[in-house]
Amino acid sequence: MTDIFQSVLSGLLLGGVFALAAVGLTLVFGVMNVVNFAAGEFVMLGMYVGFFSWSLFGLDPLLAIPIATIVLAVVGVLVYQGIIGPVLGKNPLSQVIVTFGLLVFLRGLAQFLWTPNDRSVQNTIAGGLRFELFGIVVGGPQFVAAVGALLCTAAVAWFVNRTEVGRGLQAAGEDPAGASLMGINPDRMYALSWLLAGGTSGVAGALLINQFTVSPVAGATFGLIAFVAVALGGFGSVGGAALAGLLIGVVYGVVGLYASAYATAAALAIYLVVVVARPQGLRGNR
């Protein structure tokens, strides 16, 4: 019985991070209908910011969160201004090619600048923590990552759903022409969605570097799961992505306990079931 609880808890902790990785992706899609294939690579850059803050300035990855957030938010806006803006409203295929090209470019750049070596941080605050209750263990890095990820996801959800600017963001997503008649500048809202997408990836990266090694391809796994979480949760829904991320994490953990080889397959299988039974996703409305 302890094993089941342990697996569910481990799965939830992992799922929290999947959720955060999916937030940026779902925001950009919800507002602009653009699929950012480089979402995982943003997380990878965030991990590198966390790593270099630690290795160059001796900053604990937890303290590096603000730095990673700002750096990636700037990267997000630059990407929007530089390459997304020009193809907006054009053939959807060109948008796919642009973000896919960005994925290839960022991976190549990371390998060129920082070598393909796997790197990791040591002696961190989170690494020194460990909780145990009734035989159920929680590692510090996992705990910190999950709590941080959920807080950040909740903050973004609050911002998008409860604030005036957030509602402007949604309005620009639903009807750019109507929104601009209401005095909302869609271009600014688009830039804002990329800023948020970049910022959340920065937070995710700085949290993840506590428990994973970083290399130029570190984003691949998170990118894939983020896509599944977004589709499962309903494109454009922050809450849906969070729920889906947690669900994937739990399935991953529990199935892993009984049929280790099929853990990933099972996580993807729920996605298949949802696509067939409820194509709009758990929380989607189209």
Place this chain on the structure above:
Amino acid sequence: MRNPWRCFAVVASAALVLAACSGNESSSGSTVQEVRIGVLDPTSGVNATTGLDSQRGALLAAEIVNGKHPDISLPLAKDAGLPNLGGAKIKMIPADTKGDPTFGGSEAQRLITDEKVVAETGAYQSAVTTTASAAAERLKVPFVNGDSSSVSLTQRGLNYFFRTGPHDLTFGESFFSMLKDKPNGHEVKKIVILHTDDAFGVNGAKVTVQLAENNGVTVLKNLAYSVKATNLDSQVQQVRATNPDALFVLSFVKDSVLLAETFKKFDYLPPAVLGYGAGFSDPAFVDGTDHAANAAGFVRRTSWSPDIAAQNPTAKKISEMFQQKYGEPMTENSARSFTATMTLITAINNAGSTDPAKIRAALQNIDIPGRDTIMPWDGVKFDENHQNSGARGVLEQFLGGEWHVIYPKDVATKQVVWPIQDAR
């Protein structure tokens, strides 16, 4: 209608003239200036670090043959170039497989058809070596592998594929013969195998199950996990629940680090962790104080290490050159690809020709004694499956922050520490 036909006739005759020219070129084999060899490795992607390391081993071998190195006692090192080909130089053509079997196959083909290489070496991951060597076989070009360990590679009955390095059966046998000796008086009766779900992991696990059966050892569980796993909690829980005498692991570096951390998190360790390589061979596995502490007492199989180099002056010299040139230490992988490339070049020189069929024949007859290599082997000599019968593996344990050879006893520098808790 006449014009297209005339056009066709002109193109066809031009092609014929070109073919005749190139035919002339290759027939004048005695004045070869340059021998082109393809080097396939995953130099981007998840295994890029290992891929680059492997590639450097191959490049260094060519460089030593091309230059004059009277101080190195390896065949072909003393004089510049290949003496039997009028001092021809080796030109290595690297290609990136991205660690993808499909890319590996198409790159192997491109190197032969476009780059005109006369032989190939690589490609690290067994799954990629499978497709790359199949492409070379189709085009009848020799492929010499040093660093892929799946047993099945040399069981496919290929005519042009040769492997200098030991395979997982050899490595597995080293593990089981150590277990038979009852390390530190501990008998091993039940084991668990934890492995990746790719060709390397699945085939390695199969070999281990077979060896366990032959040695009267029970396999309690055979756990596969995704190569892309981001969490190994469930797997470690299962290992803990079955409580084996030893755990066999087939993993890559990212998951090896994760595994060691997960053991720490659960505050659990089986009495022995025996790793088949890949992940355990990567310097990143024990890089830094946290990782080194998590890996204390782990055992890995290897075919080369600095400990081995210290016992062989030539290996020591080569590893110093490697360090100086690339700023990184030589590893098992670069040593294996170095040896595969040296073997291939020796065969080309023995053949005295760049004709792939003649190189293949020379490979079949090659016999390099152990002292003429940088490996702790009996030498390089291929059996009927084109597997080097002189290759063998050694076992190392991570003790006091360094890897030390613990088995076989004739090359061991330290006593095995068992159970693993005693090493912490």
